[in-house]
Amino acid sequence: MDDTRSLPRPTALVLGAGGFLGRWLTLELLRRGRTVAVGLRGGPAREAELRRWLGDHGADETELAALTGVTVDITRPGLGLSRTDESALSDVQDVHNLAARYAFGLSRAEARAANLDGAVHTLNWAAGRPGCAGSSTSPATASAVRPRPSTRCRPPTPTVCTGRSARTRRPRPRATPPSGSSPRSSGSR
Known part of the structure; x- marks a missing residue:
């Protein structure tokens, strides 16, 4: 989008920089002195909107x-x-x-293309970068990798969140009452 490349080339790429989390991450990376590329849908109009937002939130020239x-x-x-x-x-x-893409009425194919296939394409692209320690932190996949240039990433294994840890837990043994006593003591409640 921007053809003025007088600064050093970007060392960080933020995909989804036009979204809530992406904007704040981009601002933080810039404040830390990083050169940042932002990947946006929508071309120069979205970049201009992001630049205005960043300026409104304290980014200097x-x-x-x-x-x-x-x-x-x-x-x-x-x-x-x-x-x-x-x-x-x-x-x-x-x-x-x-x-990521979230919307009412989004078809399964549209959701998969943006949220799963998009994450896999990002991981594969990062895997082809020499020296890239790409972290893919999509809300849809929440995955992280440190790819090597010669590797191709596999799609992440889906995990169902049930409110408990994703690890498999062994059942804890039940405490057995000492012999001669009952589990409920009489008269107390």
Whole structure:
């Protein structure tokens, strides 16, 4: 999106930077002096909106100058990046995937494309980056990896959240009352 590349190339990529969590993460990375690329749907209009929001929340001109926008489509392999955007991301070491799609009436296929396939495409793209320690923290998958350049990531194994730990727990043995006493003592309640 932004063709002015006078600063060092971005070392962090935030996908879903236009969303609630993505905006705050982008602001924090800029405040820490990182050069950040933001992957957005919607092109330059979304980037301008994000830049206004960042400025309204305290990002100064130096921090905003360290921001690069790229057009992405996480539903496509390679994130749907143009050659120009792919080249601009050659120094990316950290990938933060906060892109997800939630909406009433969203079909199962649309949800899968954005929330599962998008996470897998992001992981595979990060796995192909030399020196990339990509962390994919999508609300849809909540997964994290440290990919090696020669690896391809497998889709995450779905976990059902039941309010308990995802680990399998062994049942605890029940305490047995001492011999000669009953589990309920008489007269007390």
